[in-house]
Amino acid sequence: MPIRIQADLPAIEVLEAENIFVMTYDRAAGQDIRPLKIALLNLMPTKTETETQLLRLLGNTPLQVDVELLHPASHVSKNTSSSYLQKYYKTFDQVKGQRFDGLIITGAPVEKLPFEEVDYWTEMCRIMDWTRTNVYSTLYICWGAQAGLYYHYGIEKHPLHEKLSGIYNHQVLNPYHPLMRGFDDNYFAPHSRYTTVYLEDVKAHRELLPLAVSDIAGLHIVAEKGGRRIFVTGHAEYDRDTLAKEYFRDVNRGLEPKIPYNYFPGGDPAKTPAFTWRSNAHLLVSNWLNYYVYQQVPYDFIGEEHA
Template identity: 65%
Template sequence: MPIRIQDSLPARHVLESENIFVMTHERAMSQDIRPLKIVILNLMPTKIETETQLLRQLSNSPLQVDVELMQMATHFSKNTSQTHLNTFYKTFAELKNQKFDGMIVTGAPVEKLPFEQVDYWPELCDIMAWSRKNVYSTMYICWGAQAGLYYHYRIPKYLLAKKISGIFMHSVLLPLHPLVRGFDDDFWAPHSRYTGTRREDILVHPELEILTESKDAGPHIIAAKSGRQFFVTGHEEYERDTLKKEYLRDLKKGIGPEMPKNYFPDNDSAKEPPFLWRSHASLMFSNWLNYYVYQQTPYDIKDITE
């Protein structure tokens, strides 16, 4: 997929080095097609790393995608330069009069806090309410998934006895569902969080269905039957070394983290972890774009309604 992004975005050079076709605004203007409009609400502190990961996942399709990056106006980001944010990100106020074919809401390292105590929670609620009428399909990731389930369906999150970190085996429960089309019956996926969602809370909502789950990590991909919302409790977008970076960071902080499960060969952090979830991650994002964004969204984007 040619991804349409700003020419000077740092992710461009990384993606081009991986032979991913990145289209600048100037070239895209010469093409007589309507690209899919995707907005990424990036709540992660490592914004450049996260935006690169997600753009990489959105690249595996013949469709052209026009990507906007959104930040919270009510939160100050300490880990990303203000210059980068001012150059490449827009606020909800700048985007709320537009409509989008798809939206991705990332995770955030705030899962230990009650939702209402997160400083940008009111603004996030406004965005989630807006998405119902202005975005055709939204994918929520990790804490974003928990926030979306809580806001839209009042499904709570629960503090775990200890952080779940590592890669875990998952099973496909509904193999005919288009989002998991092509998945193996069992597959690996990464998780990194302190809280969880319980399947019994999900199952009381007939409008939701659990597509995949893990006996160790719990419900994994939860779908609204309408196809307008997907909630992914793991981090499919993570790169090979992302969990390693988090583990070494927490060691340096003196938190005393447990080693990520099923991740380092021989539980030796000096060894390179195998990249066991890459194919299913790519398939999940491409299925979402194909079956729930491209094929379902109205041709005239102004026709998107709740």
């Protein structure tokens, strides 16, 4: 089934070329279907790339999904024009009176800063507090996951001695958990971050369930009991070449980055990386949509706007 987005969003051309069913609002208005209403708070500097990556995953399920793109009003984007944001995105204040079946909060390149020093942290706190009543299930990604664990449970992030970048093997801790259904015992996923969250800190909270870990990359997936909050410390949504783009960007900046782990064939940046995490990424998002949004949200959860 399709994702519903604005008719001229640049991501449409890419998604349709991949045979992902995209439906415009005008066409969807003629159907008598209650679609899932999903908001995407995009904190990444590469807005178009990130929205395309996540829309691709949201569009590969049997469910019809109505997507609302959000950006923080308290941050001035250096990489995305204000005209693009005004045309395709809304701010929290514009949607705070609505309810959403699900919300995705992306990562952001601000890991080295204390949470309170991020220029949109106050707004982030307002949004995360709002999710308690206006969002049925929230999926937090990378820095977003660290921010959610810190805000809701007081779990700190910790600096790594060097950037964690690459494709890492993970072990499923609970194969019978709905979020992990269909996963192999071991699977690959990308990470790209400078900080981490300790497994023992998560285990100290009885309401949190660690679901997958890596011997090298550490904790990967955590779920709150009941599934109202899901935390993923990596970037399952990344394209084949996203880590390569980050690596060559840092090379051009003179940062002398390490070659991403287990990514380029033979460790040669001139070679095209194998796409070894795509199926796991689709499975993760479809499980979240199915088991923790579609099957659990009350039918009348989406109603009239309210204060």
